[in-house]
Amino acid sequence: MSPRNAVPGFSSKLKSLREARGLSQQQLADAAETHPDSIVKLEKGDRQPSLELAWRLAKALGVQVAEFLPDDQAANPPEPTSKKPAPKKGKK
Numbered sequence: 001m002s003p004r005n006a007v008p009g010f011s012s013k014l015k016s017l018r019e020a021r022g023l024s025q026q027q028l029a030d031a032a033e034t035h036p037d038s039i040v041k042l043e044k045g046d047r048q049p050s051l052e053l054a055w056r057l058a059k060a061l062g063v064q065v066a067e068f069l070p071d072d073q074a075a076n077p078p079e080p081t082s083k084k085p086a087p088k089k090g091k092k
Contacts, residue, residue: 009070011045017061018043031060 018028018039025043029036033056041047042057049057051065058065 006048007068007070010026010048010068013068014039014057015043017063017067021061022060028057028060032056 018025023031025039026036029039032053036051037046042049042067054065055066058067061067
């Protein structure tokens, strides 16, 4: 089951960025002020980070948060959608 707001490819991007910097999961967890189990779950795709944790991970890895987005989304982020409330039904 994938979380509703899952970022496609986040887990593999996180792992490749961590490995490219020669960091262990423990070292990244310490730098991002989180538990090592969180890093394990994020890299396995069992968990998605909060925006705050994504920011701390990016800072610890020396990248922008956009690095975690798929390449096509980093260049062209989706437009926000505004949902208008449905018209009220009732007496006029």
